[in-house]
Amino acid sequence: MAELTPKERVMRLLRKEPIDTMPFFSGMGMVVMPGIKKAGFNFPTIHTSAERMAWSAIESARLMNFDCVVIPYDMTMESEAMGNTISLYEDSEDILYPTIPNKMWSTLDEVVVPDKIWEKGRLAFLPEAIKIIKENAPELPVGCWQLGPFTQAGQILELDLMLKGVFKQKEKVGEVLDKLTDMIIGIGKNLQAAGCDYIVLREPGVAADLLSPRTFKEFIQPRLTRILAAWDSPKLLHICGKTEPLLEMMAQCGADGLTVDIKCDVRKGREILGPDVLFMGNVDTYTMTCDEKTPVQKSIDHIKDMIDGGVDAVMPGCDLWPAIIEENMKACVDTTHEYGKKASPAVGRL
Amino acid sequence: MATKEELLEKLKEGVVEYEEDTVKEASQQWLDEGYLALDGIMDGLAAGMEIVGDLYDKNEYFVPEVLMCADALYGGLAILRPHVPKSDEGVNAQVVIGSIQGDVHDIGKNLVKMMFDVAGWDVHDLGRDVPLENFVEEQLRTDSEVVAMSAMMTTTMLGMKKVIAMIKEKNPNVAIMLGGAPVTKDVANLFGADGYAESAGNAVSEGIKMIGRLREMRAKG
Numbered sequence: 238m239a240e241l242t243p244k245e246r247v248m249r250l251l252r253k254e255p256i257d258t259m260p261f262f263s264g265m266g267m268v269v270m271p272g273i274k275k276a277g278f279n280f281p282t283i284h285t286s287a288e289r290m291a292w293s294a295i296e297s298a299r300l301m302n303f304d305c306v307v308i309p310y311d312m313t314m315e316s317e318a319m320g321n322t323i324s325l326y327e328d329s330e331d332i333l334y335p336t337i338p339n340k341m342w343s344t345l346d347e348v349v350v351p352d353k354i355w356e357k358g359r360l361a362f363l364p365e366a367i368k369i370i371k372e373n374a375p376e377l378p379v380g381c382w383q384l385g386p387f388t389q390a391g392q393i394l395e396l397d398l399m400l401k402g403v404f405k406q407k408e409k410v411g412e413v414l415d416k417l418t419d420m421i422i423g424i425g426k427n428l429q430a431a432g433c434d435y436i437v438l439r440e441p442g443v444a445a446d447l448l449s450p451r452t453f454k455e456f457i458q459p460r461l462t463r464i465l466a467a468w469d470s471p472k473l474l475h476i477c478g479k480t481e482p483l484l485e486m487m488a489q490c491g492a493d494g495l496t497v498d499i500k501c502d503v504r505k506g507r508e509i510l511g512p513d514v515l516f517m518g519n520v521d522t523y524t525m526t527c528d529e530k531t532p533v534q535k536s537i538d539h540i541k542d543m544i545d546g547g548v549d550a551v552m553p554g555c556d557l558w559p560a561i562i563e564e565n566m567k568a569c570v571d572t573t574h575e576y577g578k579k580a581s582p583a584v585g586r587l
Numbered sequence: 588m589a590t591k592e593e594l595l596e597k598l599k600e601g602v603v604e605y606e607e608d609t610v611k612e613a614s615q616q617w618l619d620e621g622y623l624a625l626d627g628i629m630d631g632l633a634a635g636m637e638i639v640g641d642l643y644d645k646n647e648y649f650v651p652e653v654l655m656c657a658d659a660l661y662g663g664l665a666i667l668r669p670h671v672p673k674s675d676e677g678v679n680a681q682v683v684i685g686s687i688q689g690d691v692h693d694i695g696k697n698l699v700k701m702m703f704d705v706a707g708w709d710v711h712d713l714g715r716d717v718p719l720e721n722f723v724e725e726q727l728r729t730d731s732e733v734v735a736m737s738a739m740m741t742t743t744m745l746g747m748k749k750v751i752a753m754i755k756e757k758n759p760n761v762a763i764m765l766g767g768a769p770v771t772k773d774v775a776n777l778f779g780a781d782g783y784a785e786s787a788g789n790a791v792s793e794g795i796k797m798i799g800r801l802r803e804m805r806a807k808g
Contacts, residue, residue: 329688331688336689336690336691338691338716396692396694397694403651445646446649446650447649448649448650448651449646523745
C-alpha cells in the first residue's frame with residue numbers, strides 16, 4: 238500500500254480507520270518562523286489577510302513536514318468583531334500574538350454578540366484563507382479551532398468577573414456562556430461550510446488547576462456538549478493545564494477525540510480513558526521545540542515516550558511557539574512518522 | 588465587647604469564607620478596641636489566607652474561591668494598613684511586578700502582589716502588557732530587591748528570559764520571581780530565575796507560603 242498523504246492519514250485517524258503511520262498534527266497553532274519567512278512575511282502581518290495567513294500556514298507545514306495546516310493563529314478575532322480593538326505589536330522585535338489590551342465591556346450584562354458575527358472583521362476572510370489552502374495544498378488537511386465559551390469570555394471581559402461570577406452571579410455567567418456558545422456554534426459551522434477538514438474546541442481556561450471539577454460539570458460541560466453536538470465530525474476537544482480529573486467528563490462531551498498538554502500524564506490519561514478513545518498530545522512546546530540547549534536526542538526520546546505512553550497521534554500540547562529550533566522540530570516530526578508505524582491503542586495500521 | 592481572640596477568629600474566618608463585609612467590620616472593631624493593626628493583619632488576615640492556601644493545595648478551593656478570599660483580605664487590609672506605623676513593618680523592601688508584554692491577563696500577578704501587600708512591601712505594579720524594558724527601568728529607578736513577572740500564555744513567556752538577562756546584567760543581586768500558567772520549573776531554571784510559581788493558583792499557594800514564613804519570622808523575632 239502506497240504511503241498516505243497527510244490529509245488521508247489525518248482524516249482516517251479521526252475516523253479511527255487504519256493508517257500507515259502516526260501523524261504529527263494539531264488543531265492549534267502550527268505556524269513557525271521559517272515558514273513565515275519563506276512565505277515572505279513578518280509575524281504581525283500574517284493575522285490580517287487571507288493570503289498571508291494561508292501561505293504562512295502552507296509553507297510552515299511543508300518545511301516541517303507537518304501533517305496539517307491550522308488557521309487562524311490568534312484568539313482575538315471574535316472579540317475584535319464584537320468591537321474591541323486589538324494590539325498587533327507591529328513595532329516589537331519579539332513574536333507577540335494579537336491581544337485585546339482594553340475590553341470595552343466591564344460587566345456581564347453588556348455582552349452582545351452581533352448577528353452573523355462570522356461576516357465581521359477578520360473572521361470574514363477565514364473562508365477565503367481555507368479556499369487558498371485547499372487549492373494550493375490539497376495534500377494537507379485544514380484544521381480550524383474555536384475557543385470554548387469560558388476562555389472566549391476572557392477575551393471580551395476581565396476573566397476575574399467570570400471566575401468570581403461562578404459563585405456570585407451564577408445566572409449571569411450562565412447567560413454569557415450561552416450567548417458565546419451560540420456564537421461558537423455559528424462560527425464553527427461557517428468554517429465547516431467553508432471546507433475546514435476538522436475542528437477543535439479548545440477551552441484552556443477551565444483546567445482543574447483553575448476551576449473545580451464541580452464547576453466544570455455545572456457550567457462548562459453542558460456548553461461544550463451543546464457545541465460539539467451542533468458541529469459535524471471530525472471534531473476534537475482540547476483542554477490545557479491539569480486535565481486528569483476532567484478526562485472522563487471530557488470524554489462525555491461528544492468529541493471524536495481528546496487532546497491534552499504537558500501537565501497531563503499521557504499514561505494516566507490513557508488508563509482513565511481506556512483503549513478506544515482517540516487520545517492525542519502532548520509535545521512540550523518550549524523545551525522540546527524552542528530551546529537551543531535541548532539536545533535533539535532529548536526531543537526524539539520525548540516523542541517516543543509519548544507514543545509508548547499511548548497517544549494515537551502526536552500533537553503539540555499548545556500552540557507551537559513560532560521561533561522553533563528547526564533541527565529539534567524536524568526530529569519531533571520525523572520520529573513520529575518513523576516510530577509511529579506500529580498500531581496505537583485506538584487506531585490500527587494498514 | 589469581643590475579645591482579641593474572637594476578633595482574630597472573625598478576621599480569619601471572614602477571609603476563608605470570603606465574607607468581605609465581615610472582615611471589614613472586624614477590622615474596624617479591631618482598631619476600635621485599640622489592638623495593634625499589624626497583629627490584625629498578620630494573625631488575622633494573613634493567617635486566614637494561609638488556611639485558604641491549604642484548602643487550595645487540597646483541591647477544596649480553586650481560583651474563583653481564592654480570588655474572593657483575596658477581595659475579603661484587601662477589604663480588611665485597606666482599613667488596617669494605614670494604622671501600621673512605618674517602624675513596625677519590620678520589612679523595608681520593594682518589588683517591581685507586572686504581566687509581560689503580549690499578556691493581558693493579570694490574575695496570577697495580582698495574587699502574588701497580594702502577598703507583597705500583606706507583607707508590607709512597597710509594590711511598584713506596572714500592570715499588564717508591560718514592555719520588557721519597563722521592568723528593567725523600574726527596577727533601576729526604584730532599586731527594588733525583587734522583580735516579579737507573570738505570563739499566562741506560552742507565547743509571551745519567552746520575553747521573561749530577555750528581561751532576566753537585562754536585569755541581571757545591570758544588577759546581579761536582584762531576585763527574580765516568575766509565575767504564570769505555562770512556565771514550568773524547568774523553564775524557570777533555564778531562564779535563570781530565582782523563584783517560580785507554576786500557575787495563578789500555585790502563585791497564590793507559593794505566595795501564601797511566603798506569608799507563612801514571614802509570620803514565623805515575626806513570631807521568633
